[in-house]
Amino acid sequence: MIQSIQANKADPVTWNLPHVELSFGVIGQTLPADHGYGLYSAIAHLCPDIHEQEGISIQTISGQPDRQGKIELSQQSKLKIRLPYTPEKIALVLPLAGQTLTIGTHRVQLGIPQIFPLRPFEQLRSRIVTIKKFQEPEPFKEAAQRQLDALGIRGNLILPLNENGEPSRKAIKIKTYSVVGFSVVVTDLNEEDSLKLQQFGLGGKHRMGCGIFTSFPRARRFYDA
Incomplete structure (x- = not known):
């Protein structure tokens, strides 16, 4: 769970x-x-x-x-x-x-x-989501989707690509070790699910900036700086 x-x-x-x-x-x-x-x-x-x-x-x-x-x-x-x-x-x-x-x-x-x-938005992004034991794109995406399903959130989960056309892998340093995660975008959200995702987030380390979903301009491409 x-x-x-x-x-x-x-x-x-x-x-x-x-x-x-x-x-x-x-x-x-x-x-x-x-x-x-x-x-x-x-x-x-x-x-x-x-x-x-x-x-x-x-x-x-x-x-x-x-x-x-x-x-x-x-x-x-x-x-x-x-x-x-x-x-x-x-x-x-x-x-x-x-x-x-x-x-x-x-x-x-x-x-x-x-x-x-909090205000509802049809699409939300998180710069980095970390899920313990999931550090490769496809298994990570499947784990993130299971979390969305567990929360009862319906949306289209995307791992945005970096300049090289690969899922945008991120890392944060905690004391002497690093935690790996990925940028995540969720689109096609209704108002209730958008607020729920902003409230619950995904993954862990929410007090360290991970798994927190925010809005971004509609015209923005799914590439993470």
């Missing part, structure tokens, strides 16, 4: 609640391109109770890749945290407002968050 379904059984009240996204403005210069684990560690240092919480997803901070292992931040860079819409859950991360996060040798300051409801 997939991780999200296990969480649902363990805490059905939490998972049945509407989810929202807290968006913090970010002031800084650069971050490592692979900063999911470092970001989660920095947040957990300030908000230690987040370790024990189910249903919380932390997106990596957006920026312009410099092709040398870093991203350059801009006024559009945001830290987005997705979580159930309850005072208790939101109170867990509100202490981040105005704080400075140290990620490796980089430092960023967070602004006051805005709260947005």
